[in-house]
Amino acid sequence: xxxxxxxxxxxxxxxxxxxxxxxxxxxxxxxxxxxxxxxxxxxxxxxxxxxxxxxxxxxxxxxxxxxxxxxxxxxxxxxxxxxxxxxxxxxxxxxxxxxxxxxxxxxxxxxxxxxxxxxxxxxxxxxxxxxxxxxxxxxxxxxxxxxxxxxxxxxxxxxxxxxxxxxxxxxxxxxxxxxxxxxxxxxxxxxxxxxxxxxxxxxxxxxxxxxxxxxxxxxxxxxxxxxxxxxxxxxxxxxxxxxxxxxxxxxxxxxxxxxxxxxxxxxxxxxxxxxxxxxxxxxxxxxxxxxxxxxxxxxxxxxxxxxxxxxxxxxxxxxxxxxxxxxxxxxxxxxxxxxxxxxxxxxxxxxxxxxxxxxxxxxxxxxxxxxxxxxxxxxxxxxxxxxxxxxxxxxxxxxxxxxxxxxxxxxxxxxxxxxxxxxxxxxxxxxxxxxxxxxxxxxxxxxxxxxxxxxxxxxxxxxxxxxxxxxxxxxxxxxxxxxxxxxxxxxxxxxxxxxxxxxxxxxxxxxxxxxxxxxxxxxxxxxxxxxxxxxxxxxxxxxxxxxxxxxxxxxxxxxxxxxxxxxxxxxxxxxxxxxxxxxxxxxxxxxxxxxxxxxxxxxxxxxxxxxxxxxxxxxxxxxxxxxxxxxxxxxx
Numbered sequence: 001x002x003x004x005x006x007x008x009x010x011x012x013x014x015x016x017x018x019x020x021x022x023x024x025x026x027x028x029x030x031x032x033x034x035x036x037x038x039x040x041x042x043x044x045x046x047x048x049x050x051x052x053x054x055x056x057x058x059x060x061x062x063x064x065x066x067x068x069x070x071x072x073x074x075x076x077x078x079x080x081x082x083x084x085x086x087x088x089x090x091x092x093x094x095x096x097x098x099x100x101x102x103x104x105x106x107x108x109x110x111x112x113x114x115x116x117x118x119x120x121x122x123x124x125x126x127x128x129x130x131x132x133x134x135x136x137x138x139x140x141x142x143x144x145x146x147x148x149x150x151x152x153x154x155x156x157x158x159x160x161x162x163x164x165x166x167x168x169x170x171x172x173x174x175x176x177x178x179x180x181x182x183x184x185x186x187x188x189x190x191x192x193x194x195x196x197x198x199x200x201x202x203x204x205x206x207x208x209x210x211x212x213x214x215x216x217x218x219x220x221x222x223x224x225x226x227x228x229x230x231x232x233x234x235x236x237x238x239x240x241x242x243x244x245x246x247x248x249x250x251x252x253x254x255x256x257x258x259x260x261x262x263x264x265x266x267x268x269x270x271x272x273x274x275x276x277x278x279x280x281x282x283x284x285x286x287x288x289x290x291x292x293x294x295x296x297x298x299x300x301x302x303x304x305x306x307x308x309x310x311x312x313x314x315x316x317x318x319x320x321x322x323x324x325x326x327x328x329x330x331x332x333x334x335x336x337x338x339x340x341x342x343x344x345x346x347x348x349x350x351x352x353x354x355x356x357x358x359x360x361x362x363x364x365x366x367x368x369x370x371x372x373x374x375x376x377x378x379x380x381x382x383x384x385x386x387x388x389x390x391x392x393x394x395x396x397x398x399x400x401x402x403x404x405x406x407x408x409x410x411x412x413x414x415x416x417x418x419x420x421x422x423x424x425x426x427x428x429x430x431x432x433x434x435x436x437x438x439x440x441x442x443x444x445x446x447x448x449x450x451x452x453x454x455x456x457x458x459x460x461x462x463x464x465x466x467x468x469x470x471x472x473x474x475x476x477x478x479x480x481x482x483x484x485x486x487x488x489x490x491x492x493x494x495x496x497x498x499x500x501x502x503x504x505x506x507x508x509x510x511x512x513x514x515x516x517x518x519x520x521x522x523x524x525x526x527x528x529x530x531x532x533x534x535x536x537x538x539x540x541x542x543x544x545x546x547x548x549x550x551x552x553x554x555x556x557x558x559x560x561x562x563x564x565x566x567x568x569x570x571x572x573x574x575x576x577x578x579x580x581x582x583x584x585x586x587x588x589x590x591x592x593x594x595x596x597x598x599x600x601x602x603x604x605x606x607x608x609x610x611x612x613x614x615x616x617x618x619x620x621x622x623x624x625x626x627x628x629x630x631x632x633x634x635x636x
Contacts, residue, residue, distance in 0.1 A: 001091075001094055001095065002094070002099065002100075002101045002102075003101075003123055003125035003126045003127065004090060004094065004101065004102040004103070004104055004123055004126050004127075005022075005028070005101050005102070005103045005104070005126065005127040005128070005129065005205070005207075006037070006103075006104050006105070006106065006109075006119065006123075006126055006127070006128050006129070007019055007022070007103065007104070007105035007106070007129045007131065008105075008106070008107070008109055008110060008116075008128060008129065008130045008131070008170050008173075009105075009107055009110065009130060009131040009132065009133070009166070009170070010107065010110050010133070010138055010162060010163050010166035010167055010170075011107050011110075011138070011142060011155065011162060011166070012133070012137075012138045012141040012142050012145065013107070013131050013132065013133040013138055013187055014131050014133055014187035014190060014191075015105045015107050015131055016032075016105070017187075017190070017191075017216060017243070018105070018129070018131050018185070018190065019032070019033075019103065019105040020216040020217075020221045020222075020223055021190075021194075021198065021213050021214070021216045022103050022213065023103070023216075023221035023222060024210070024212035024213055024215060024216060024218070024219060024221060025207070025210050025212060025213055026210060026212070027099070027100055027101055027207065027208070027210075028100060028101045028102075028103050028207075029062075029065075029066075029097050029100045029101065029102055029103065030103035030105075030221070030222075031058060031059075031061055031062035031065065031103075031104075031222050032057065032058035032061050032062070032222055032225070033055065033058040033105060033106060033107075033108075034058045034059040034062055034104060034106075035049065035055045035056075035058060035059070035106065035108065036059065036086050036089060036090065036104065036106075037086070037104065037106045037108070037109055037115060037116075037119050038106070038108045038109065038112055038115045039086050039115075040085060040086055040118075041084070041085050041086060042081050042082050042083070042084050042085070042086065042089060043082055043083070045086070046082060057225055059078055060074040060075060060078055060225075061074075061222050061225040062093070062222070063077045063078060064225070065222055066093070066096055066097075070226075071225075071226050086122075087122045090102070090104075090122075090123075101127075101207075107166070109169075109170075110155075110165075110166035110167070110169055110170050111155045111156075111165070111166060111169070112169075113169040113172065113173065116169065116170075116173050117173060120173065120176075120177075125181070126181070127181050127182070127183075127205040127206070127207075128174070128177060128181060128182045128183070128205075129182075129183050129184075129185060129201060129205065130170050130174055130182070130183070130184045130185070131184075131185050131186075131187055131190070132167065132184060132185070132186050132187065132271050132272075133186070133187035133188070134187075134188065134249075134251075134252065134268075134273050135163040135164070135260060135264055135268050135273060135275065136251065136252045136255030136257065136275070136278065137187075137248075137249075137250075137251035137252055137255070138162070138163040138251075139159055139160055139162070139163060139255060139259075139260065140251040140252070140253075140254055140255050141251050142159040142162055143159045160259055160260045160261070160264075161260075161261065161264075163260075163264065164260070164261060164263055164264040164267055167267060167271065168263075168267060171267070171270075171271075179204075180204075180205070180206060181205065181206075182204070182205070183200070183201045183204035183205045185197055185200070185201050186272065187248070188248040188249075191243050191244060191245050191247055191248050192245045192248050194213075194214050194243055195214055198213045198214065214243075216243065217241050217242060217243075252278065253281065254281045254282075254283060255278065255281060256280055256281055256283065256284050256287075257275040257276065257278045257280070258280065258284070260275070281466075282465075282466035282467050282470075283466045285466055285467060285470035286466050286469050286470045286473065288470070289469075289470040289471075289473035289474050289477070290473055292473075292474070292477050293323075293326075293327075293473055293476060293477045293480070296477050296480055296481055297319060297323050297480065300319055300480070300481070300484050301316060301319055304316070304319075306550060308598070308599075310549075310596060310597065311549065311550045311551075314549050314550070314551060314553070315550070315551060318350075318484075318487075318551040318553060319480075319484065321348065321349050321350070321351075322351065322479075322480055322483050322484060323480055324349070325344075325349050325351070325483075326476035326477070326479040326480045326483070327473075327476050328342070329344075329362075329476065329479060330472045330473070330475040330476040330479065331469070331472045331473065331476060333362070333363075333364060334364050334472055334475075335364065335462050336364045336365055336366040336455070337455055337459035337460070337462070338455070338459060338462055339363040339364050339365060339373070339453050339454070339455065340363060340452075340453065341361040341362065341363045341436065341451045341452070341453060342361070342362060342363070343359065343360065343361065343362075344360040344361070344362035344435070345360040346359075346360075347557070347558050350551075350552075350553035350554055351483055351487070351552065351553070352483075352487070352511050352552055353546075353548055353552045353554070353601065353603050354553065354554050355439070355544065355546065355554070355605065356546060356554050356557040356562070356563050357384075357439055357440050357441065357443075357542075357544055357563070357565055358437050358438065358439050358440070359437070359438045359440075359448060359449075360435060360436075360437055361435065361436040361437075361438070361449075361451055362433055362434070362435050362436075363433065363434050363453045364432065364433055365390075365417065365431055365432065365433060365434050365453075366431070366432070367417070367418060367419045367427045367428075367429050367430070367431050368419065368429055369419075370457070371418065371419075371455065371457075372416055372417065372418035372420070372423065372455075372456045372457075373416070373417040373418070373434070373453055373454065373455055373456065374414060374415070374416055374417075374453070374454055374456055375388065375413075375414070375415045375416075375417060375425075375434065375436075375451070375452075375453050376412075376413070376414050376451070376452045376453070377412070377413050377414075377436070377449055377450050377451045377452070378410075378411045378412045378413070378449065378450040379403055379407050379411040379412075379413070379438075379449050380411060380446065380447035380448070380449065381411060382445070382446055382447075383403070383438060383439075383440075383446060383447075383449065384438075384439040384440055384441050384446065384541065384542055385402065385403060385437070385438065385439035385515075385541055385542055385607055385608070386402070386403040386407070386436065386437070386438050386439075386449055387400060387401070387402040387403065387436070387437045387513055387514075387515055388400060388401050388402075388406075388415065388425060388434065388435075388436050389434070389435045389436075389437070389513070389514065390417070390425060390427050390431045390433070390434055390435075391431065391432055391433045391434075391435060391511070392427075392428060392430050392431050392432065393430045393432055395511055397511075397512065397514060398427055398428060398431055399425050399426055399427055400425075400514050400515075401415075401424075401425060402515055402608070406424070416456075417431075417434060434453070436449065436451055437513055439541075439542050439607065441542070441565050441566070441567035441568070442567060487551055487552055490552065491550050491551075491552075494520065494522040494601065495522050495599070497522075498520060498521055498522040499522050499523075499524060500521065500522070500523055500524065500525075500531070500618050500620060501521060501618060502519045502520065502521040502533075502602075502604065502615050502616050502618070503519065503520060503521070503615070504517070504518070504519055504613070504615065505518050505519065505520045513605075513607065515541075515607055515608050516605050516606065516607050517605075517606040517607075517609055517613045518603065518604070518605060518606075519603070519604040519606075519613065519615060519616070520601060520602070520603050520604075521533075521601070521602045521603075521618065522599070522600075522601060522602075523547075523581065523599060523600060523601070523602050523618075524598060524599040525581070525598065525620045526598065527583055527598065528622055528623055528624070529620055529621065529622050529623060530580055530581065530582040530586060530620070530621060530622075530623050530626055531580070531581040531582075531618060531619070531620045532578055532579070532580055532581075532618070532619045532620075532621075533545070533578070533579040533581065533602065533616050533617070533618055534576065534577070534578050534579075534616055534617050534618075534619070535576070535577060535604075535614055535615070535616030535617065536574075536575045536576050536577070536614055536616075537566055537569065537571055537575055537577060538575075538606055538609050538610070538611050538612070538613055538614070539609070539610040539611050540566075540606045540607055540608055540609040540610060540611075541607045541608035542565065542566065542605065542606075542607035542608070543565065543566040543569075543604070543605065543606050543607070544563055544564065544565040544566070544604070544605050545563060545564050545565075545569070545579055545592070545602065545603075545604050546562060546563035546564075546602070546603050546605075547562045547563065547581070547592055547593075547594060547595075547597070547600055547601070547602055548600055548601035548602075548603060549597055549600050549601075550599075550600060552601060555593070555594070555595045555597065555600070556595055560593040560595050561591070561592055561593055562592055562593055562595065563592065564579065564590060564592060569590055570589045570590050577590060578590060579592060580592070581594055581602070582594065582623065583596070583598075586623060586626065586627070604616070
């Protein structure tokens, strides 16, 4: 009676294809995985396979073939073996095969060296075939294997370690086997040069070569089976129809040799695979870009040195907000072929002196030959202001228009954006975004604008491509750096040059509304003081006063009154106003709350002014002095 032939290999190494090839040899009987070898008794096997029910089919399929019976009869035959030991079942199977060799492929053994060694003791005359496949192919195949976490229980917990642990066990076992009873075959050679590979295997184990070994998809080789006796192994095997040489390398795409352990590299070299010769896959560009982004955020946070604890706390919040905004801007909302408007700023995302009375709608664009966009919308009745602005590279302000130029009597509008002269809004060709600003004087009374944008002409459906994602992350990193560092530079200049005085300022550094005139001040006063800002509200579409922290974020306007617009501020009959900045409510009708800040920015916006804008004056006095002054006025 011939000794069995066992096929060993890590999962996804090609054991199923090799098993089917051997099934064509007239001297062999090569059924699907019977899952016998890991166990000592059939009772032990049944207990385990009651949990792993999908592995029961291999032995049943073998019994169907041997006895020419259906699934139900095969189940009865299998049940009759329950009292036997596994060696007895092997002997029983071999007795029915006569001179044919029983071939049993069992990748499970690669995870169980003691069971493998025990099998060697059971069958000292057995022949062994070890199939090896590139660790990158095995790793990537496992990572993409449905239900791998269930199917491969008992192997290494991480897919990147399974190849190394499995093949290390087999190598240790193979080292103790005599020549003539063992062979090692490489999957890559088996699919690229099957004749050479199989002739060599047959010589090494003393099996005569047969042409049928090269045609695994011809004839009945137990590739499939009915419900209850389905073959265990590669589920894609039956659908291929031929030996596919491209499978030798196809799974290597996406494999990062740096992702596996040094031990894997060492064993791979020993088995003929130089992982160092592989190029890093495109996904590593994404990993590197992500690391650079996190490193930038850590560096900026580590170098943050502000004069007050509150500024340092808010600085870290600002950093997180800008990190999120940068990712949104270039990763999530950066598709210039399928643009959509999103809120660029709001209560929890503020930069460059945001306006609490404004919505900032941003959409990415890229102009150039043949690229044109259509912007649709409707402006509700009673809206304070709507403006459309193009931003160029580097944050430069490009072409812009405001509502009186393009909104029809019913509030609707449709504008083309392009670099050609006939576009409604003509760009220079280097535009990166379109911004629509809507100003409110009372959000509860005024409705938001309706907006949509589309690229004219066909555009391919968006996909996630690693190189493009890496570029987007790099842009996000650079944006984070620029916004953070420009914000700090502005603070350094303002806190030194604008202390408690307003000046007309160039708004280009603040990504402005071009229709605005800006007056800025760096205020500072003590906890027992108040600051008065006095001026005149000019004739204009909109006017507002707002407080900001060091990071040019409007103070928390959801819970505090930190700004006043022309519809909210109390103005005298001559158009003059007095605004009171104080750390607590002093009873002034135009009080704005500093929310615990003793220093920060104050900014006045005047939109579409019809007359020159006067620079307001500032007075800082003690709160007690103001109360005394107010009492004297009341008594008089």
